[in-house]
Amino acid sequence: MKQVISRNIQDQVVNIPGSKSISHRMLICAALADGTSEIYNILDSEDISLTRKTLACMGAQIKTRQDGVLSVTGFGGRPKPWPDPIHLGNSGTSMRLLAGIAALGSTPYTLTGDERMRQRPMGELLDALGRIRISADSDNNEGTPPVLIQGGDRAGGHTLLDCSRSSQYLSALLMAGAFFDQGLVIDLTGPAVSQPYIDLTLDVMKQFGVNAFRISDTCYEVPGGQTYAAGTRSVEPDLSNAGYFWAAGAVTGADIGVDNIGTASLQGDLKQAYIFEKMGCSVNHDGRVLRVKGQALYGVDVDMSDTPDAVPAVAVTAAFAQGTTRITNIGHLRIKECDRIDAVCSQLTKMGIKAVQGPDFMEITGGTPHGAVIETFNDHRIAMAFAVTGLRVDGIQIENPGCVEKSFPTFWQLFDAL
Ligand SMILES: O=C(O)C1=C[C@@H](OP(=O)(O)O)[C@@H](O)[C@H](O)C1
Numbered sequence: 488m489k490q491v492i493s494r495n496i497q498d499q500v501v502n503i504p505g506s507k508s509i510s511h512r513m514l515i516c517a518a519l520a521d522g523t524s525e526i527y528n529i530l531d532s533e534d535i536s537l538t539r540k541t542l543a544c545m546g547a548q549i550k551t552r553q554d555g556v557l558s559v560t561g562f563g564g565r566p567k568p569w570p571d572p573i574h575l576g577n578s579g580t581s582m583r584l585l586a587g588i589a590a591l592g593s594t595p596y597t598l599t600g601d602e603r604m605r606q607r608p609m610g611e612l613l614d615a616l617g618r619i620r621i622s623a624d625s626d627n628n629e630g631t632p633p634v635l636i637q638g639g640d641r642a643g644g645h646t647l648l649d650c651s652r653s654s655q656y657l658s659a660l661l662m663a664g665a666f667f668d669q670g671l672v673i674d675l676t677g678p679a680v681s682q683p684y685i686d687l688t689l690d691v692m693k694q695f696g697v698n699a700f701r702i703s704d705t706c707y708e709v710p711g712g713q714t715y716a717a718g719t720r721s722v723e724p725d726l727s728n729a730g731y732f733w734a735a736g737a738v739t740g741a742d743i744g745v746d747n748i749g750t751a752s753l754q755g756d757l758k759q760a761y762i763f764e765k766m767g768c769s770v771n772h773d774g775r776v777l778r779v780k781g782q783a784l785y786g787v788d789v790d791m792s793d794t795p796d797a798v799p800a801v802a803v804t805a806a807f808a809q810g811t812t813r814i815t816n817i818g819h820l821r822i823k824e825c826d827r828i829d830a831v832c833s834q835l836t837k838m839g840i841k842a843v844q845g846p847d848f849m850e851i852t853g854g855t856p857h858g859a860v861i862e863t864f865n866d867h868r869i870a871m872a873f874a875v876t877g878l879r880v881d882g883i884q885i886e887n888p889g890c891v892e893k894s895f896p897t898f899w900q901l902f903d904a905l
């Protein structure tokens with residue numbers, strides 16, 4: 488249990504570790520390359536180590552050098568056999584993206600996860616692989632892990648994919664598709680959720696010299712017969728995790744900056760700073776430091792389909808705003824580390840805040856929250872978001888604070904230093 492001490496915090500600038508999403512992609516693309524890549528500022532967290540270990544099982548040679556830089560010698564698109572089940576905890580990104588890489592092998596791989604991961608869907612991805620003659624089955628026929636992926640056929644061609652619950656399926660197909668003889672054309676059954684993560688995939692592939700194209704909102708193409716080029720790359724700070732520090736500025740009135748944020752970041756969660764601006768904060772980005780300073784806060788209406796990971800930070804901030812905040816198009820939050828719509832609403836209710844939920848939305852009416860013991864449901868984002876409320880409210884205690892290891896092992900150290 489972690490007791491958060493409510494306090495006045497000074498104006499300051501913080502440094503946030505590397506992006507989880509970019510780190511997964513850098514590791515995978517480096518493992519798919521021939522030759523050795525160097526990756527600067529890679530995130531060191533539970534989920535990244537799961538991706539790293541799996542790629543090592545598949546034949547990549549991965550070392551953290553003494554200066555902290557990661558050196559990855561790839562297996563050139565031909566993963567080695569690994570007969571034992573591969574455990575991916577509750578890392579959805581590892582599970583879905585690595586299922587695509589397993590499809591490049593010539594022997595079967597079994598991918599499994601913890602109890603929650605075994606409830607998280609991936610049937611849409613298995614179906615899309617099946618359409619290009621790659622046998623991909625869920626052990627329980629419910630489309631959830633454990634999954635058995637049996638590659639062998641690298642012809643590629645055309646497939647159909649439903650990305651209405653996760654964008655990670657498309658990222659998986661794009662990364663693997665570059666090795667197929669005919670490449671891959673992927674038609675989506677409708678628009679994808681979490682679109683910025685698809686853009687991140689295209690961008691990291693491009694950094695490794697591989698082209699893939701968004702033909703339209705619902706059609707993507709990756710030409711075949713490409714190779715990933717090893718090289719020196721670096722990972723930007725994690726802007727989902729920056730959000731808890733911007734939220735700290737928003738709820739306390741301090742001016743909190745996050746360092747090393749370029750103007751061209753493709754991370755969708757950059758948007759959360761501008762949601763805080765819409766709520767009344769002043770936001771300043773000088774091209775390097777992005778600062779959020781709290782002022783009087785007002786409720787807003789915001790569609791967060793693109794930025795699911797930022798919802799808990801925005802929702803807790805709404806508890807301190809005048810009026811109601813309505814967050815829409817977030818049905819996919821119900822299949823994350825926990826049911827995040829239910830978790831956010833139940834814990835805000837515990838704090839005396841009116842929080843109403845629907846299948847794909849939540850409505851939070853700001854008020855005067857009081858202290859509570861916060862259940863985190865083993866979800867790092869619930870722990871980090873509710874920690875922020877504790878800066879303003881006495882008596883906030885966070886259960887299972889260690890769950891932040893998933894994406895941000897140094898969170899408490901940085902948060903306590905605020
Ligand atoms: O591709 C990625 O790196 C991610 C995509 C998003 O998931 P969905 O596409 O399943 O919404 C996001 O929630 C997750 O934390 C990371």
Ligand SMILES: C=C(OP(=O)(O)O)C(=O)O
Nearest residue numbers: 577578579580581796823
């Ligand atoms: C949903 C998340 O991650 P993943 O899907 O990789 O488990 C997250 O980090 O909020």
